[in-house]
Amino acid sequence: MSELRKDPVVGRWVIISTERARRPSDFPPAPVRPGQSACVFCPGHEDRTPPEILAGRGSGSPPNGPGWTFRVVPNKFPALRIEGELEPSGDGLYDRMHGIGAHEVIIESPEHAGSLATMSADAAADVLLAYRERILDLKKDGRFQYALIFKNHGEAAGASLEHPHSQLIATPIIPIMVTEELEGSAQYYRMKERCVWCDIVRQERRGRTRVILEQDGMVALAPFAPRFPFETWILPARHRAAFEESDLGEVRALAGMLQAFLGRMNAVLTDPPYNFMLHTAPLQDGALDHFHWHLEVIPKLTRVAGFEWGSGFFINSVPPEDAAAALRKARG
Amino acid sequence: MSELRKDPVVGRWVIISTERARRPSDFPPAPVRPGQSACVFCPGHEDRTPPEILAGRGSGSPPNGPGWTFRVVPNKFPALRIEGELEPSGDGLYDRMHGIGAHEVIIESPEHAGSLATMSADAAADVLLAYRERILDLKKDGRFQYALIFKNHGEAAGASLEHPHSQLIATPIIPIMVTEELEGSAQYYRMKERCVWCDIVRQERRGRTRVILEQDGMVALAPFAPRFPFETWILPARHRAAFEESDLGEVRALAGMLQAFLGRMNAVLTDPPYNFMLHTAPLQDGALDHFHWHLEVIPKLTRVAGFEWGSGFFINSVPPEDAAAALRKARG
Numbered sequence: 001m002s003e004l005r006k007d008p009v010v011g012r013w014v015i016i017s018t019e020r021a022r023r024p025s026d027f028p029p030a031p032v033r034p035g036q037s038a039c040v041f042c043p044g045h046e047d048r049t050p051p052e053i054l055a056g057r058g059s060g061s062p063p064n065g066p067g068w069t070f071r072v073v074p075n076k077f078p079a080l081r082i083e084g085e086l087e088p089s090g091d092g093l094y095d096r097m098h099g100i101g102a103h104e105v106i107i108e109s110p111e112h113a114g115s116l117a118t119m120s121a122d123a124a125a126d127v128l129l130a131y132r133e134r135i136l137d138l139k140k141d142g143r144f145q146y147a148l149i150f151k152n153h154g155e156a157a158g159a160s161l162e163h164p165h166s167q168l169i170a171t172p173i174i175p176i177m178v179t180e181e182l183e184g185s186a187q188y189y190r191m192k193e194r195c196v197w198c199d200i201v202r203q204e205r206r207g208r209t210r211v212i213l214e215q216d217g218m219v220a221l222a223p224f225a226p227r228f229p230f231e232t233w234i235l236p237a238r239h240r241a242a243f244e245e246s247d248l249g250e251v252r253a254l255a256g257m258l259q260a261f262l263g264r265m266n267a268v269l270t271d272p273p274y275n276f277m278l279h280t281a282p283l284q285d286g287a288l289d290h291f292h293w294h295l296e297v298i299p300k301l302t303r304v305a306g307f308e309w310g311s312g313f314f315i316n317s318v319p320p321e322d323a324a325a326a327l328r329k330a331r332g
Numbered sequence: 333m334s335e336l337r338k339d340p341v342v343g344r345w346v347i348i349s350t351e352r353a354r355r356p357s358d359f360p361p362a363p364v365r366p367g368q369s370a371c372v373f374c375p376g377h378e379d380r381t382p383p384e385i386l387a388g389r390g391s392g393s394p395p396n397g398p399g400w401t402f403r404v405v406p407n408k409f410p411a412l413r414i415e416g417e418l419e420p421s422g423d424g425l426y427d428r429m430h431g432i433g434a435h436e437v438i439i440e441s442p443e444h445a446g447s448l449a450t451m452s453a454d455a456a457a458d459v460l461l462a463y464r465e466r467i468l469d470l471k472k473d474g475r476f477q478y479a480l481i482f483k484n485h486g487e488a489a490g491a492s493l494e495h496p497h498s499q500l501i502a503t504p505i506i507p508i509m510v511t512e513e514l515e516g517s518a519q520y521y522r523m524k525e526r527c528v529w530c531d532i533v534r535q536e537r538r539g540r541t542r543v544i545l546e547q548d549g550m551v552a553l554a555p556f557a558p559r560f561p562f563e564t565w566i567l568p569a570r571h572r573a574a575f576e577e578s579d580l581g582e583v584r585a586l587a588g589m590l591q592a593f594l595g596r597m598n599a600v601l602t603d604p605p606y607n608f609m610l611h612t613a614p615l616q617d618g619a620l621d622h623f624h625w626h627l628e629v630i631p632k633l634t635r636v637a638g639f640e641w642g643s644g645f646f647i648n649s650v651p652p653e654d655a656a657a658a659l660r661k662a663r664g
Contacts, residue, residue, distance in 0.1 A: 005557035009520075009528055010512040014557045015647045022561065022649045024600045024658045027633045079639075079647045092535045093528070094556045150638030158637025167639070175643030180342045188341075196341055196425070203424045224426045225337035225346045229354065268356045277642025298641060301359045305490025306482030307411075307499070309630060310609025311507030315347045315411045317354045326356045 002080055002099025004173070012176055015099055017079050040076075041163035043110045049073040053104065054133060056126050070127055071107040072134060078103035079169060086143065086172050102138055102147075102170035106130055109164050115153075116164060117262035125255040127166070131278070132251060134168055135244040139283045144170040146178060146282050154273025157300040166276075174282050181279065182291060189290035197292035198239050200224075210320050212327045213260055216253035220261045222320035222327075228298045229318035230269065230327070232261060235294035243280035243293040258295070264330040265299060273300040334412055334431025336505070344508055347431055349411050372408075373495035375442045381405040385436065386465060388458050402459055403439040404466060410435035411501060418475065418504055434470055434479075434502035438462055441496050447485075448496060449594035457587040459498070463610065464583060466500055467576040471615045476502040478510060478614050486605025489632040498608075506614050513611060514623060521622035529624035530571050532556075542652050544659045545592055548585035552593045554652030554659075560630045561650035562601065562659070564593060567626035575612035575625040590627070596662040597631060605632040 003016045040048040043066040052063055054072040061067035074082070080101025088097040108127045109119055116124055135147045151166035152158040174182070188196040204211050204221050212220040212232060220234045234257055236250060246254070265272070280293040308314055335348045372380040375398040384395055386404040393399035406414070412433025420429040440459045441451055448456055467479045483498035484490040506514070520528040536543050536553050544552040544564060552566045566589055568582060578586070590608075597604065612625040640646055 007555070007557040008532065009516045010509075011516060012557065012559075013645055014559055015645060016557075016651050017647050017649045018651065021651070021654075023654075024562075024650075027561070027601055027604065027631075093531055094535075146643075148639065148642050150642050152637040156635070158635040169639055169643075171643070171645065175645050177342075177642065177644035180644075184341045184343060199425055200340065203426075223339070225339040225344065225348075227344075227346055229359070230356075269359055272359065275638035275641055277638050279642065296642065299359075303488070303490040304636065305484040306607035306609050307480065307501055309607055310480050310482050310509065310611065310628065311478075311501075311503070312509035312512075313345055313347060313503070313507050315349050317349045318356075319348050319350065319353070322353075322355075 001084070002078075004097045004099055006095040008093045008095075013173055015079050017099070019077055019079070019081075039112055039161070039163050041071075041105075041107045041161060041165060042112050043068070046071075049105070049107075050076060054130055056130075066110075068110060069123060070109065070130055072130055073105050073107065075103040075105050075167065080171065097172070100143060100172055102141075102144065102168065104134060104168045106134075106149075106166045106168065107163065108166060112163050114164050115262075116151075117259055117266055121252075121256060121259065124259050125252045128251050128255045128258075129248075131166075131168070132244050132246065135280070135283070138168075138170045139244070141170075142284070143172055144283055145174045146171050147280070148175065148178075149278040149280075151274075151276045153275070154300065157273035157275050159273070170283075178279060178282070182282070182288075185290040185292075195239050195290055195292050197235060197294065201235065201237055210324045212264070212324050213257065215257060215260065217250070218253045218257035220257055222324040224320065226316055226320050226323075227314035229301050229316055230265065230299045230323045231316075231320075232265070232297045232323075232327075233294050234258060234261060234297065235292060239289075239292055241281040241288040241291040241293060242286075243278060245287070254295070261297065261327075264327045265297070267330040268326050269299055269301065274298060275300065333416070334410075336429045336431055338427040340425045340427075345505055347411050349431070351409055351411070351413075371444055371493070371495050373403075373437075373439045373493060373497060374444050375400070378403075381437070381439075382408060386462055388462075398442075400442060401455060402441065402462055404462055405437050405439065407435040407437050407499065412503065429504070432475060432504055434473075434476065434500065436466060436500045438466075438481075438498045438500065439495065440498060444495050446496050447594075448483075449591055449598055453584075453588060453591065456591050457584045460583050460587045460590075461580075463498075463500070464576045464578065467612070467615070470500075470502045471576070473502075474616070475504055476615055477506045478503050479612070480507060480510075481610040481612075483606075483608045485607070486632065489605035489607050491605070502615075510611060510614070514614070514620075517622040517624075527571050527622055527624050529567060529626060533567065533569055542656045544596070544656050545589065547589060547592065549582070550585045550589035552589055554656040556652065558648055558652050558655075559646035561633050561648055562597065562631045562655045563648075563652075564597070564629045564655075564659075565626050566590060566593060566629065567624060571621075571624055573613040573620040573623040573625060574618075575610060577619070586627070593629065593659075596659045597629070599662040600658050601631055601633065606630060607632065 056069035086097040147170040210222040388401035418429040479502040542554045
């Protein structure tokens with residue numbers, strides 16, 4: 001079973017994944033890029049994934065066969081296991097617990113060469129509604145503190161399969177990056193009694209130099225201090241802490257904004273590999289006045305090197321004002 | 333001029349580097365891999381770098397010509413500039429300051445195909461003594477709070493030049509990763525009145541499963557909760573906060589350990605790309621009872637993807653006990 005281990009100095013948790021265990025001779029890993037016929041996510045290969053948890057299907061289409069528009073399945077090689085208890089234990093200085101969690105794959109389209117950027121607006125909204133439904137379901141399991149939705153698109157961004165998909169990992173601990181956002185925004189709220197992201201949206205709307213797009217209550221902006229060239233945040237203009245509390249209209253608005261942004265990003269940067277990560281409120285924390293859900297998109301354009309790994313500083317060679325200007329001008 | 337900008341939510345600083353500014357059409361960057369004749373770091377090309385700050389030269393060898401064993405030069409495309417004042421300023425929610433700092437390159441050998449792992453013990457010690465000398469010199473400049481020594485070896489680890497070199501960036505702010513180590517270790521010290529790294533060394537020596545090598549007062553170990561496969565920490569067994577306070581014998585011991593470790597790593601992982609980062613005490617903080625310098629080495633074997641960028645969790649598919657066992661058995 002996988003194990004969660006805590007660094008005794010900085011308190012960072014890592015997942016030691018025995019399900020995916022590798023030996024020294026496995027490095028560097030051979031690129032696994034099956035063509036369409038071998039793709040485990042393509043229609044007709046439903047038996048090559050664990051049974052589906054959720055799918056978009058017409059009436060009369062039985063589960064785990066063709067005829068779907070999207071599917072959610074457990075990851076066949078999960079980083080964390082759904083069964084069992086955490087059983088935290090100590091060993092001198094060290095803390096560990098069983099690697100309990102959920103690891104799901106959202107297969108976004110039956111089309112092997114499809115993409116979130118180019119599918120129909122309805123299909124894109126369905127994928128985001130599936131995110132919402134899975135988070136709402138996992139929230140019922142009291143062992144889980146957080147559900148992170150993320151996407152790796154392209155090999156350089158960490159995707160091991162071409163077929164368009166995103167992932168959900170639910171963890172028994174709130175991830176440190178979310179904790180940092182919760183703490184920073186709580187501190188801001190104590191001083192100002194306002195949500196820091198609401199204030200960011202207000203200031204950016206006045207200045208306009210870092211706003212990329214605004215439509216249907218959603219804002220896409222280049223953050224003031226981006227780690228990466230063309231890093232972009234998409235968030236609702238009105239305060240909302242938990243993504244999964246969004247109504248149908250809001251989810252559709254996010255889908256529309258995401259498609260519009262990805263279209264422009266693909267035009268400006270020629271279909272780059274990218275990651276996105278959805279930061280929503282912790283599962284068990286309810287509505288927070290100081291947290292505001294947001295989607296972070298990072299095109300994978302540069303390599304992270306020793307300075308970044310050693311310092312936590314990032315060197316970004318594209319000022320966000322330049323990135324926003326290029327993306328505003330583009331036609332997706 | 334470059335600019336330091338602070339994220340208003342989490343307080344992370346980034347460097348917006350206008351010296352290295354790129355336009356959208358510059359992505360993805362073309363690989364720059366000049367052969368030996370074009371290498372700006374090779375002997376005979378001393379005029380292609382800024383004038384040297386320090387070099388290993390026999391008597392009668394004039395600066396900025398051939399005849400050196402190592403050279404330290406300012407980075408021609410610095411992330412931060414040495415001249416000027418910080419002039420912190422605000423803009424609504426946001427904080428920024430001028431990108432002041434030092435960015436130096438340590439050219440480790442005149443041999444284009446040389447490497448820290450295979451050069452003579454004396455030559456390796458001279459490189460590490462150059463690190464010490466540069467830190468001691470930069471410490472005199474009260475604008476600098478920290479000096480980070482790091483190395484990017486191989487293109488996948490972020491190196492843009494093949495010729496063996498490491499780098500030093502001095503910053504006007506203590507990097508967030510060092511701050512986290514300082515805070516975590518100070519908290520531990522308040523509870524236990526002991527240095528957490530001293531305790532780690534003690535516990536690992538008893539358990540032995542994660543110790544890789546021990547020689548001349550230096551310990552190389554696989555940390556309990558490593559972010560990356562084969563991540564390794566090298567540190568002195570006896571407490572010392574500031575690397576630059578090491579005496580000649582200790583610097584030589586580190587050079588010997590680093591060479592022994594790199595030899596084994598190269599044997600087990602077939603000369604992987606790698607980074608190392610030297611975490612020493614802040615420049616202006618003097619001897620600390622709770623901080624203990626250490627060198628972190630991370631072979632670049634895997635890609636960092638959306639889950640890591642979104643959560644700060646790392647999924648590591650090689651338990652450190654397995655990594656340490658493989659490295660112990662290897663012959664460098």
